[in-house]
Amino acid sequence: MVIAAYNEASVIAQTIANLREYVKHIIVVDDYSADATAENAYHAGAYVLQHVINLGQGSALQTGIEYALTQGAQYIVTFDADGQHDATEILPMLLALKESQADIALGNRFMGKTQGMPLQRRIVLKLAVLFTQITTGIKLTDAHNGFRVMTRQFCESFQFRQNRMAHASEILNYIGREKAKYIEFPVTITYTEYSLLKGQKSSNGLRVLMELLMGYVSKWS
Amino acid sequence: MVLAVFLTLVFVFMAVYSFVFIRRNLIRYLSLVIYAAAIFFVWNPNATTVIANFWGVNRGIDFVLVLLSIALMNGILICAKHISSQHQQITKIVRHMAIRDARVLEDNDHLH
Numbered sequence: 204m205v206i207a208a209y210n211e212a213s214v215i216a217q218t219i220a221n222l223r224e225y226v227k228h229i230i231v232v233d234d235y236s237a238d239a240t241a242e243n244a245y246h247a248g249a250y251v252l253q254h255v256i257n258l259g260q261g262s263a264l265q266t267g268i269e270y271a272l273t274q275g276a277q278y279i280v281t282f283d284a285d286g287q288h289d290a291t292e293i294l295p296m297l298l299a300l301k302e303s304q305a306d307i308a309l310g311n312r313f314m315g316k317t318q319g320m321p322l323q324r325r326i327v328l329k330l331a332v333l334f335t336q337i338t339t340g341i342k343l344t345d346a347h348n349g350f351r352v353m354t355r356q357f358c359e360s361f362q363f364r365q366n367r368m369a370h371a372s373e374i375l376n377y378i379g380r381e382k383a384k385y386i387e388f389p390v391t392i393t394y395t396e397y398s399l400l401k402g403q404k405s406s407n408g409l410r411v412l413m414e415l416l417m418g419y420v421s422k423w424s
Numbered sequence: 425m426v427l428a429v430f431l432t433l434v435f436v437f438m439a440v441y442s443f444v445f446i447r448r449n450l451i452r453y454l455s456l457v458i459y460a461a462a463i464f465f466v467w468n469p470n471a472t473t474v475i476a477n478f479w480g481v482n483r484g485i486d487f488v489l490v491l492l493s494i495a496l497m498n499g500i501l502i503c504a505k506h507i508s509s510q511h512q513q514i515t516k517i518v519r520h521m522a523i524r525d526a527r528v529l530e531d532n533d534h535l536h
Contacts, residue, residue: 253522254519258514
């Protein structure tokens, strides 16, 4: 289980406590938080890795994934730090991945019981789905869900190079390009005042687009 | 004359810079040809006027300024690539340190 955390001191211990019933090994990557995120995660029993500068969520996830691989993990789950995901859905999602023999299971909030999603967020996410279909050719109904289960083989061949929010699109581009086998799994996302405040802003869509574009330019030149 | 020398220097610099830092051979050589043509046009303004008219630009000097804009854009993209490359290097260092210094409560050390 890999969690990227940035200034999540007020919720990280509770998120870990919720997870410990279902997951044995929890890795929290603190992305240079200004608060006590790392200490709270450490005392809650997680493996804690700390970035010495702020790099972004994509980079923090990759750090956690690489650490999990060095420790022999066979399946790696990514989960948001703010507690908006439901820990009880991890095991069913893992079983679905194993049964399907896919490389990755992607959480899908539109198939699940999502609660409290603002209309603006719904519109932006649907636009992201449309963009993903056009650019990758893969047909998803939720393009930017942080709840994923991946096999070791997938994590060994894929690497997040987009340090910030564009990582969510990057992984879908990879799946489309490499024809990786994926499944979508219905998950519950509970939007709280805290998660809406902390989570990705709807206006960040354009920024994600520019990050992806610069990524292509850097690779091309 | 002063502008011609200045533009020549800019184009020569960008040609060398592009040649050294662009990795794809096709684009490297293409940029060399484009910069060589640009320098030719700087010193042969009549030729640029003919071409400028063909592209719908009125004067040769305007055409050269368009080329200069392209050169500047090329420089910006190369700089962006450098910055991106440096970010990747910094990321690797930070990641290495984070993994090296990973910690867990002793009574919870059961990952294996």
